[in-house]
Amino acid sequence: MFHKFKVPLIISFLGLITLFLGYKAISYSTYSVVPEISTxxxxxxxxxxxxxxxxIVSNNGYKIDHIDVYLDGKMLDLDGTxxxxxxxxxxxxxxxxxxLLDGKHNLTVDIVDASKHQNKxxxxxxxxxxxxxxxxTFIDQSYKVLQGRTIHAKIKANKKLADAxxxxxxxxxEFYPESEYSTVYESxxxxxxxxxxxxxxxxxxxxxxxxxxxxxSGRVDIQEYNFPKQKGFVVEKGKLEEEKEVSMSNRILEDAIEKWLTxxxxxxxxxxxxxVPVDIKKITTPFGEIRTTSEKGHYMHKAVDILNNPRSVIWASQxxxxxxxxxxxxxxxxxxxxHGIGVFTIYCHLEDFADIEVGDLVKKGNKIGRMGMTGYANGYHLHWELRVNNVAVDPFQWTQKNF
Known part of the structure; x- marks a missing residue:
């Protein structure tokens, strides 16, 4: 009785082996997917x-045969590869x-599977x-600067920094490198x-x-500056009413500057x-002048007002x-x-604009508009403002030294 079933079982078993070996042979001959590699x-x-x-991590649908590992072009002698x-x-x-020397290095890994095609x-x-x-270290351990000006702090490192x-x-x-490959950083x-x-x-x-x-650690001595005082000026109410009809709120301007700062x-x-973005005939309002007006009350004028002929050309200061x-x-x-890294210049009361659009890059000296008296102004002039991280500072300091 047993012998009656023995032969068919053996035949079935041999058939399965044949199928398995056939599948393996087909896989060996046809597999074409390269191994995955990661680290x-x-x-x-x-x-x-x-x-x-x-x-070194790898997966392959067939089998991995061997790996070769190179460091800076030289094959490493490793066990188990x-x-x-x-x-x-x-x-x-x-x-x-x-x-290894400090600096850039390269790791190359070759992985080859065990199929007929030796997919690599x-x-x-x-x-x-x-x-x-x-x-x-700080290049200068201490600084002296007037109220309303900019501290130009510098450090020297012995290598490139990830963060400063x-x-x-x-x-x-933030500190920023002075140039692309410099290890002097400035803020x-x-x-x-x-x-x-x-x-x-x-x-x-x-x-x-x-x-x-x-x-x-370092120190800075903030020195007192005697800001001038002005009694103020009057802008006709009719002009302000006209401006309201054609202008947006300055709150929108401030919100936009905050957004662009980021x-x-x-x-x-x-x-x-x-x-200086225009030839100076007269400075009608110096930076930091303390004013009192009926419309704005008591405030500090954190910009420079420059007078020249009506409709004089205004150019980009940088x-x-x-x-x-x-x-x-x-x-x-x-x-x-x-101008990058949070430095902005603002040009106000323009008569009109030059042929420029938002997003354009302008060179120093390019025309951006003409002197006017639009907005809260009682005469032709340029209100020129410079902000660092959205804090207004004296723009003339930036014309007197390299920042």
Whole structure:
């Protein structure tokens, strides 16, 4: 009885084996998908120091035959890279970065499967080594600046920094490299006209790309400036009523500047000094003049009013991007230029605009409009304003030195 079933069972078993071997043969001959490759513990573009423990991870629908690993073009002699014969791989890779020079390095991984076609995939990963101790210092340990001016703080580092900030009056300001490859970093800190004179602390924190950080401290002496006083002036009510019909609220202007500040490029768009944007016949209102008017009450004029012939050409004081071009109740026809890293210039009361649009990049000296008296103005003049992180500062300081 047993022998009656034995032969069919053997035949069935042999049939299954034949099917299995046939499937394997077909898979071996036809499989064409390259292996997947990734790494854990090593990321392209990141910085590393000391000994790095990482893994090469791979999956393949057939089987992985072998891997070749190259560091800066040289094949590494590693155990366990041949005759792997597995569908998945978690290969440990240790890199002692202390044996490498600081700077950019390349890891190349070739993975080949065990199919007839020997499907191959390659991964190239660039990473950086930094085993140098971090060192940085203020170029000037102390600064002197008048109320309403700008502190130009600089630090010198021994290498490229991942992050650098300076704190003044509990507010943080970014440091930016002076140029693309410079290790001198600069920050522009506005000093409000209303800030009391006295000595203040500057606290900076810098960090390199492998996480080392250090703290720096300096001082700034804010010196008192005797801002002039003016009794004020009168703008005819009829003119203000006319402006209301054709102008937007200046609150819209301020909100727009706040929005553009968050989008300001993280690099300077300018080089050299700023220029006064019109030939000066007379300065009718210096920066910081204290005024009293019936419409606006007691306030400080945090800009410069410049007089010249009506409809004189107004030009860009520096290279920048046009971010606002519109008409507002108080400032009239207004242009705002973004010069990068939170530095803006504002040109108000224009008669009309030049052929420029929001989004355009303008060069220093390009025409942006003509002198007018639109908005809250009783005569032809240019209201010229410079803001750093949305704090108005004396624009003439920026024409007298390189920032």
């Amino acid at each position: 854990k513990g090593l990321t392209s573009g990141d910085y590393y120091s000391g000994v790095v423990q990482s893994k 041949k005759k792997i014969n597995k569908k998945s791989l978690n290969f440990p890779l240790t890199i002692d970065t202390t044996t 995939n390659q991964m190239n990963l660039d990473f950086y080594v930094d085993n140098t101790d971090l060192n940085a 900030k300076i704190q003044f009056l509990e507010k943080n300001y 522009f800190i506005p000093v409000d006209c209303d800030l009391n004179a006295g000595e203040y602390q500057l606290n900076a924190k810098v960090k390199d790309f492998v996480g080392h950080d250090m703290n720096l 989008d300001s490029p993280n690099k300077k768009l300018w080089t050299g000094r700023f220029e 290279e920048g991007k046009v971010v606002i071009k519109d008409r507002f109740l108080l400032t009239g026809n207004t242009i705002v230029l973004d």
